[in-house]
Amino acid sequence: MGRVTAFWENTAQTPLQIVEDPFFIERGITLYFKRDDLIHPYVSGNKWRKLKYNLFEAEKKGFTTLLTFGGAYSNHIAATAAAGQATGFDTIGIIRGDELRADANPTLRFASQCGMKLLFVSREEYRDKEKLAQLVGEGCYIIPEGGSNALAVQGVAEVVAEIQSQLNRPVDYLCTALGTGGTAAGLLSASEAKVLVFPSLKIKGEEAKQMILQHLSVLEIKAEIMTDYHFGGYGKVKDELWKFIEQFETQINIPLEQVYTGKMMFGIYDLVKKGFFKQGDILVALHTGGLQGKTK
Template sequence: MGKNTQKNTVSNQISFWTANNVTPLQAVSYAVFEKNRVKLYLKRDDLIHPLVSGNKWRKLKYNFLEAQQLGYDRILTFGGAYSNHIAATAAAGKHLNISTIGIIRGDELNSQSNDTLVRAAANGMQLIFVSRQDYQNHDQLAQLYGQNCYVLPEGGSNALAARGVAEVITEINAQLTQPPQYLATALGTGGTFAGLVNGTQNTPTRPLGFAVLKNGEYLLPDIQNWAPDFGQHQLFWDAHFGGYGQVSPLLRSFMLDFEAQTGVLIDPIYNAKMLLRLSQLVESGYFKPNDTIVALHTGGLQGRNERLIFR
């Protein structure tokens, strides 16, 4: 396939996905919100695509297009064993006919270690497993394994990712009669939250970010870089509930209760933690009666059962 033809093909597919993948905005009834008369909606980005799920497609979209415009035919990126980003990048690469390479944290792993890695490999991603110590030096790994590759950061977070995420605001505002007071998202690398900050400039909506890892304050400079107009938006650094990837009995109990009451599956790494901390804030009176909160369901359901509550 010629370079210009390939560019046009990718551009056309991205335009097609954007035009046809507006995700539902679902009103949900959960007891603590009902009791405090706070309205909760879920922006169901988990339904955006069966494999490239949630915020990941929004974050990847302009990065894939940029890679093609710059003449790259391979994308290299980074992630852990259960990385939603790794799974989504592999699936997007297969869909758009672009080769992908994943640098995976943990040299004790292999392509059959779990469902996420099995699916990534099945979607054509070349998986390279490195020690946790070596994994910390992304620049060196990119030089070693990423010659002639478009290098995408861990989690896919950069300015282009924030641009893609910002587009969700237009969808949400078209689905409601008036903008919500709050827009909530889990925070892992900061790109999604930065996109929400950019997308809600000059609107009455206030983004709320819930960090799912300990000591996440180090992400603040990146967020401010991707969202130059970052102001007094609220970030909650205590939504990790034991640390990244940790699933406490409290979190498991909440997750099962939320799913039973709403009928919506959530993942325990990001969305369950965000919704649990959000529920605690509602219970504490942080929000006023009749406030509307839209929580961004960022997907991440692949490998859910083996990872968490049934192991």
């Protein structure tokens, strides 16, 4: 058995945990949290799902180096570095920001300690990823920013069957955060349920749909995009969000972070308050991990 197969076969199903809050019970709504944050200490959440078939493919095709892209705090960079180290690939991360260094923050330090070679490029250079891949990526297996591609979609799709086997009743809404759209595409590719998408960036609903659609071979999707929960934009946080995260963690005892899952969960509570769901609805929110990037 190859190292990649051994790494990915060695996992149990993640818990589908009910969010025990009277707030939901009083309104007749059931919310489950699919705890993919517990899947692996360093390759957690949607990263586990998205990298799986990419690394299978890289191994099958005989690549020895993975090359990918990300910002200074990218969960995907950290996860690719860890997955590469665990499965015997060399890794290269092209990082947005030529003012940065490998010890600039815990994410980059971690990636570097996993053996990832970090190349820092200006924001302008970063925009042309194809050119960067041509310049430094010869012979490398290239994984796009955020890890989102068709093989990532295939990996994320597996969580749907896992949820169905754990729940044994139909889900009304599947909820996920959105960064590059690969995770939402994976859920949509495999689910009958409505998918509620919470962009962590300031973006119009139609733009988010296009981001998702580029990973799918369909023309339309059954997704509703909730654009009001970005808190000022990607990576932006407000006191109200920190307060919500703290309260949720104290009461429910499940960790959230401020870039993706905190914003999504804030949005779910807010939609419940506003009467978006009906009594009896079953919701499943995907915990996409990202806790390595938590700053408080």
